[in-house]
Structure formats: structure tokens, C-alpha cells
Amino acid sequence: MSDVTAAALEEAAGPEPLHVGRASDRARWTGAAFKALLLACLGASVLMLGTLLVDTGIDGLGRIDSDFITSPPSFVADNAGIRPALLGTLWLMGVCALFIIPVGVATAVYLEQYADDSRWWNRAIEVNIQNLAAVPSVVYGILGLAFIVRGPLDLGRTVLAGGITLALLVLPVVIIVAREAIRAVPSSIREGSLALGATQWQTIWKQVLPGSIAGIATGVILALSRAIGETAPLLVIGAAASPRFNPDGLFSDFTALPIQIFVWVQDPNREFVSLAAAAIVVLMVVLLLMNSIAIVLRNRYEQKW
Amino acid sequence: MDASATTTTRATPPLGVARRRWNEDLIKLALLLAALISILTTTGIVISLARETIVFFGDVGVSEFLFGSDWSPIIKPQSFGVLPLVAGTFLITGIALAVAIPLGLGSAIYLSEYAGPRVRKTLKPVLELLAGVPTIVFGYFALTFFTPTILQDVLKLEISSFNALSAGVIMGFMVIPTIASVSEDAMSAVPASLREGSFGLGANRLQTSLRVVFPAALSGIVASVVLGASRAIGETMIVLVAAGQIAALSADPREPMYTMTSFIAAIGKGDVATGSTQYKTIFAVGMLLFLITLLMNAISIRFVRKYRQVYE
Numbered sequence: 001m002s003d004v005t006a007a008a009l010e011e012a013a014g015p016e017p018l019h020v021g022r023a024s025d026r027a028r029w030t031g032a033a034f035k036a037l038l039l040a041c042l043g044a045s046v047l048m049l050g051t052l053l054v055d056t057g058i059d060g061l062g063r064i065d066s067d068f069i070t071s072p073p074s075f076v077a078d079n080a081g082i083r084p085a086l087l088g089t090l091w092l093m094g095v096c097a098l099f100i101i102p103v104g105v106a107t108a109v110y111l112e113q114y115a116d117d118s119r120w121w122n123r124a125i126e127v128n129i130q131n132l133a134a135v136p137s138v139v140y141g142i143l144g145l146a147f148i149v150r151g152p153l154d155l156g157r158t159v160l161a162g163g164i165t166l167a168l169l170v171l172p173v174v175i176i177v178a179r180e181a182i183r184a185v186p187s188s189i190r191e192g193s194l195a196l197g198a199t200q201w202q203t204i205w206k207q208v209l210p211g212s213i214a215g216i217a218t219g220v221i222l223a224l225s226r227a228i229g230e231t232a233p234l235l236v237i238g239a240a241a242s243p244r245f246n247p248d249g250l251f252s253d254f255t256a257l258p259i260q261i262f263v264w265v266q267d268p269n270r271e272f273v274s275l276a277a278a279a280i281v282v283l284m285v286v287l288l289l290m291n292s293i294a295i296v297l298r299n300r301y302e303q304k305w
Numbered sequence: 306m307d308a309s310a311t312t313t314t315r316a317t318p319p320l321g322v323a324r325r326r327w328n329e330d331l332i333k334l335a336l337l338l339a340a341l342i343s344i345l346t347t348t349g350i351v352i353s354l355a356r357e358t359i360v361f362f363g364d365v366g367v368s369e370f371l372f373g374s375d376w377s378p379i380i381k382p383q384s385f386g387v388l389p390l391v392a393g394t395f396l397i398t399g400i401a402l403a404v405a406i407p408l409g410l411g412s413a414i415y416l417s418e419y420a421g422p423r424v425r426k427t428l429k430p431v432l433e434l435l436a437g438v439p440t441i442v443f444g445y446f447a448l449t450f451f452t453p454t455i456l457q458d459v460l461k462l463e464i465s466s467f468n469a470l471s472a473g474v475i476m477g478f479m480v481i482p483t484i485a486s487v488s489e490d491a492m493s494a495v496p497a498s499l500r501e502g503s504f505g506l507g508a509n510r511l512q513t514s515l516r517v518v519f520p521a522a523l524s525g526i527v528a529s530v531v532l533g534a535s536r537a538i539g540e541t542m543i544v545l546v547a548a549g550q551i552a553a554l555s556a557d558p559r560e561p562m563y564t565m566t567s568f569i570a571a572i573g574k575g576d577v578a579t580g581s582t583q584y585k586t587i588f589a590v591g592m593l594l595f596l597i598t599l600l601m602n603a604i605s606i607r608f609v610r611k612y613r614q615v616y617e
Binding site: 027031034035037038040041042044045046048049051052055056059102103106107109110111114115127128129131132134137138139141142143146147150151168171172199201225226229230235236237261262265276277283284287291 | 539
């Protein structure tokens, strides 16, 4: 690598003799133009995001009222609402959270505090989590279809099956963020606790976890805000298209907000497309709320060591 | 005298291993079991894909599947050549990367080499926000705004309302945060001494960014692009909503197109009878998709390791 950088430095210096003093006008102009170009690259993302929000807002805001939130979907666009979808999403998030918090934190604690890296199985777990994070979400849908809806768990197309599928999908996110939070607790805290006679678990439970709780909570919210917008895996496990009734338990049929958006987007009738925009606005507001909670948590409880 | 000597030896605190605490061992075991759930997930994915894929290849030949250029699993005469799906996937991924590589790398260079800490603090959240937008929302945007307003009205393209171009461009924006954040990490990891050396030799910021920092961070940048590509290949909803659902082996981005992911989701949402060959295509196509993304992820991990080794 040092060869490469040496070569790069040589090249950067250029074959021409160095000018001392102010750079030439031409060099200054190209420098400024380049900086403007880079800023434009970032600006493109800002512009796209802004257009998306404004466009969806224009299409959808007019449709949002209390009836839209409290009505079930309907064949008549004027009467249609998102109540079952919204409740379905809440149920899914509940199941997902109940699963990812204990499993994600336990995995992170194991990998950071107990796992001996020289053992092959610990390295295997680590590489495996990295790979899972990159598996396309639609493949998790196949897993859910073959193993959770049918097959060994045989739960049917229920809230529980959907929640577990989404939980498996976002588990790597929780694990990765929680590990970082645990790693950020300085080892002097651990050593102090151990030196005072605490066992390893007492140290983790009384020192490490309280010290990393803000980071872990952020990770959980991040994972849930990814799960809430996932559509493809729910489509594959066959989440019922648009039931008119509310989900009433873990073993109930369900639909979810992103599924409802998809169904309306696909409708050839333009009126339903504006319903999709309205549902997107609701989804984005929920997402924004979740992210604000994460930011508040992080600022309020973040430990400074 | 003798007696007291023995008592002193006995009283010496044992400086070895503490007494075994069974509950501590139990906790460790429970944590290990939790960690094994991720292994179980992978095993589940592989088994669920492989089981039906093997059965599928009992009905359809491997070479017919991999090299056949006609994909018509439902409408008779049935044909199971996966090439149109693979070609659609790579065409749309190519369009996405053509958008995301320049814009993502430009953003990364700006954030790492030009922006002060304050500017970075205000601009980085925009990328994070972009990364947090659900892909169904991007799909909606591509279908109802980008295709009709930008492509048809402003650019006056003769383009069908479902097309690969719109899905690809919008997917590019979805991929930008991945490319920008991973390659910015790589560029920030380049030691300041290299930059100072370059400035000291009279290079300006442009030359330093492009000829010193960029090559020095190249392995991380390549990793970011591979990771972005694998994201694009695995993306479902943008394509399903905006690119239509026609499996045609065509290189024309103005046409509707199927990808591996959108096919899986489209078949999955319909009620296909379990055990039919159509049902099994989900798994065969899923297997192919899984293997492609696994390979790309392995490549990107290798590249990331390389730059970590150099500077950390």
C-alpha cells in the first residue's frame, strides 16, 4: 500500500515545477467549479427528497381526516380508510419489538462480553450476522412462507408469523448497533466492577447495560423504523390483501400500512392512488415520530465517559 | 508452632480460579442460544430455498432454467428460462448505479474533504433521511411523479407508464446513502499525514482529493459500490410498482420489465397452489438471488477488510 500512496503523492505533485505563492486563476476556477459540482451531488439528494415529500403531500394531505384514520378500506374511494392497516402495523411492531429486544441484546452481549474470538464458532456467528444484514428482504419473505407460515412453525398468515418474519429481517440491525453501544462503555468501568468482586454477569447487568441503554434503544427504534416500511416480505408470506376488520390478536389475519399503500398504488382508479399518497403521509409521520424519539433518547440518556 | 504454620497456609486466600458459579454459566449458555438464532435463520433460509429448488429441478432442467431466454411460468405453453429476469435485474441495477456512483461518491468527497464539521452535521442527516424512506414510497414516487411528470412531460420521452428507466433512476437515489456513507468512512480513514504531504508539495484540494485520498481509499470505495449494487439487486418494491410485470428479454429501458425480486413478490401475493411448479419457481429464483447477493457481500467484506488493515 505504501508504494501506491508514494506513487499517488508523486503524481499529485506533478512533473511541473512547483509554483510558490498564489495559485493561478485557472487552478482556482477549476477548484471552485469542482467544489460546486460536489455540492450539486449532495444537492441532488436534497432536491429529490424535497420533491418526494412535497409531491406526496400535495397528493395526499387533502385526503387525510379523522374518517381516513378510523374507517376500513372500501370499494368506494371516498369512504376508504386505513384503520385495519394501521392497527395491523401496530400489532406487527409489537411482536417485532418483543422478539428483537431480548434476542438482539442477548446476542450483542454474548458477542462483546463472552465470545472468545479465537473459537471458530464465534467467528462464524459474526460473519453470519454480517451476511444476514445483506440478504434481500424478499428472501426473508420466502423463509417466512416456507418455515413460519407453513412448514415447521405452521402459524398461518397471522400477525405472529408476520411479526416474526420482520423481526428476523431487522435483527442484524439491532445486534450491530447494540454491539457498538456496548463497546463504547470503557473497560475501566468493567474492570472496576470486577475488581470490587462483582461477577461477570453482575458487571454486565449493573454497569455495562445501564451504560449502553441509550445506544441500544436507538438501535431498536432504528430497526423498528426499518420494519415498519417493509412491504416485500409481507407480500410473499401472503398478508391478506385488504381485510375490512381489525386484527384482534396474535393469530388473526392482518394487513399493514405498506401493504395497503401497495394495493392502492396498483389500483387503476386514480382516486385510490391519492389514497395511497395519504397513507404514505401517515406512514412518514409515524416514521418521523419514531426517529425524533430516537434522537431525544440519544441526547437525553447518552453517557459521557 | 507446626500447627500455626499449617493454619497460615490454609488461610492463604486461593489465588486461582474462583469457585464455579453455575448460574453464571447458565446465563452464558442462554446468551449463546440467543446468538445461535441468527445461525438458525441462515440455516432456515438455505434449507427452505434448497428443498424446493431441488424439487423444481426435477421438473425443469438446470440448463433450461439458467440459459433459457423465455420466462412464462403461468401462461401456457410454460417456459422456465430465467434469463429475462436476470437481464431485467442487471439492467435496472446498472441504471441505478449510473445514478448512484457519481452522486454518491461526489457527496462522499464533499463530506469528507470539503465540508466543515458544522456543514457535515447539517447535511449528513439528509442522507440518513433518504436511507430511511420505505421503498414502497420510492415506488409510488417513481410511478406517479417521475415517469409522468419528469420523463413524459418534461423530457418528452416516448415511454410506457411502467418502465425500467424510472425504477432504475429512483432506485439510484435509494442506493446513494449506502455508497456515500461507506466510501466517506473509507476516505475519512485515510491518515491526515497523506493529505498534509500532498498540500505541502503544492497540490490543491482538488488534486489532493482525487489523486491522493481517492486512490488511498479505493478498496473501501469499491466495497461501497459492490454493497450498493447488492442493495439494488435485492430491491423489490420500486421495481414491482414502477417497472411493470412483463418478462421480456429486452435492453430497452423504456419498456416494462420484470426482475428476480419483483417476480417473487408478484407470484407470492397471488394464490399459487402449493406444490405446483409455479410455486416452486419462487424458490428457484430466490436461490439464484440469494447466491448472487451472498457473493457480492463476500466481495465487499474482503475489500472493507483490506482498507481497515492498511490504516487501523
